[in-house]
Amino acid sequence: MISLAGRDILHSLEKFVLTGVGLGLLIGVTLTMAGVYRGMVDDAEVLLDNSGTDLWVVQKDTLGPYAEPSSLEDDTWRGIRAMPGVADAADVTYLTMQVQGIEPTGLRDVRSMVVGIAPGAPGTPGWPPYLIAGRQITHSHYEVVADIASGFRLGEQVQIRRERYTVVGLTRRLVSSSGDPMVFIPLKDAQQAQFLKDNDAIVRNRARTAGNPALNRPGVPGLLDAVIASQSTNPYVNAVLVQITPGYTPDEVAASIRRWKRLTVYTRAQMEDILVKKLIATASKQIGMFLVILALVSAAIVAFIIYTLTLGKIREIAVLKLIGTTNRTIAAMIMQQAVGLGLIGFLVGKIAATFWGPFFPRYVLLEPADTARGFAIVVVICVLASLLAIRAALKVDPAEAIGG
């Protein structure tokens, strides 16, 4: 037996291929949407992997530092460092803001996650674990290690708030959960950037403090200066990152920090949970909705095309039935055509998604498992979409071929 479906497809190849390409672009969009979601999860995991830390210590009862604001005194780390099982502990700050590229690429704004890292040597918690170019920060001020996604280049001058920095190193795949590239700067600079007020505000604040008789007592020299000094520094960080001594488990060290320091501590698994299940939950639901709609639209297209093609063949189907073709053969013919259309569509979609994926601003991760799943779904959709056409074909009376 020959393949009736195959012959029919070859006979109207142009119509099939054009429809398949249209369907394929739709499937490509669907695969890309799934890829965007996978990319978000993967970004979160890479972020955790590259944070160089085992525990996140944050303000009590917050989901910090990524999902909620968290604030700790910047000497908290000393006490933690001294606890058993802690190999290293360091302050870190996170602040999402605009970083301006100035030289030599010209003025432009890049939305970035500015990470303040504590002084120390490479390997200090919070430091980028590896660079793809340049060197780590060695000076305590005005140096930047930026993720390549920011578009900054080595040696470029960038401005964060009022200060200028030089890009000395580049990393890759370090982005926040909203996809903003990370920009590492020295902790002190970061604390200042978080706190920095404009000159008018400083003057006004100074006047208000001086106007407060309780803080400006004639008999207590130096009090006003001390108060103002304390007001214009920022002794807070967002989290303390902790590395654990081999032989201890993250859970036991986390438990003892919680108990003795009365702070909230997250292990790697808990932080992954926060990033994936809480922070990108809405985004993933959004994408899920898109996937459902795209699947429905694809199904509608396949159903419509196959139905139209079948209606155009009613007379041939009546003849085929009259000369003894079984319903099964006719149903198989229509179903194979639908699946054939799906195959062309899937191929085009896969190629399209692979081609345009890198042009997306966020990382698009096309997982082979998703591709396989997508393929299975396309086949199922095509089979279901062909049922309408099959029903129409089975209702055709072979007597119609003989006519009236």
Add this chain to the structure above:
Amino acid sequence: MDKPANQLQKQGIRIEGLKKRYGEGDTAVDALKGVDMQVAPGEVVGLVGPSGSGKTTMLKCLGAVIEPTAGRMTLASEVIYDERWKISDLRALRRDKIGFVFQAPYLIPFLDVTDNVAILPMLAGRPNGEARKRALELLEALDIAHRARAMPSQLSGGEQQRVSIARALVNRPPVILADEPTAPLDSERALAVMRILNQMARQYETAIIIVTHDEKIIPTFKRIYRIRDGRTEEEAGEGRSLQ
């Protein structure tokens, strides 16, 4: 019963007291009110009659696509209908025992000429090679083998009709039912198709029933069944030579 009559009964096609009623109650239409017909292997008979007389209904009953209401049909010495179908697989009956030729050729547009013919033996489970070999034999007999690889849309109307005759014959059915096979053809081509059908009837021992009101071909029949108001009358035709 004498022997030749018995022979005729055993082969070809025989219809006795066939009735067909469409619908029920007040709106019922008695399209066939008891028709008789007998066609021997190798014989070509005409079935003529005015519009609405029941020709197509008779063809559909014979072709096992609608069920008669009463009567008896025998095909190649097998009783296929006797007050009810005697055959469970009517599809296989149509495929193996009946050839159809329509007014329009009704070829499958996405199959080439060979496969349009070979599809029948293929449907009957023959291997592709064997089916195509049989198809080519018939295409040769019908003088159309040189277009074997062409698509139907590339053929003329007469060529398409010859391909559809090859398709009707390829499974060597004992009977061929043709519904106005010459209607769209001019006189010369119509007679050519009749010549082919007569030749094929002899060559393959097939009984051929041709429904027609085409004045061009009616004189070629040796025997005619005239159907009027749901009943048949047998009459002798002119039997004009086709050579």
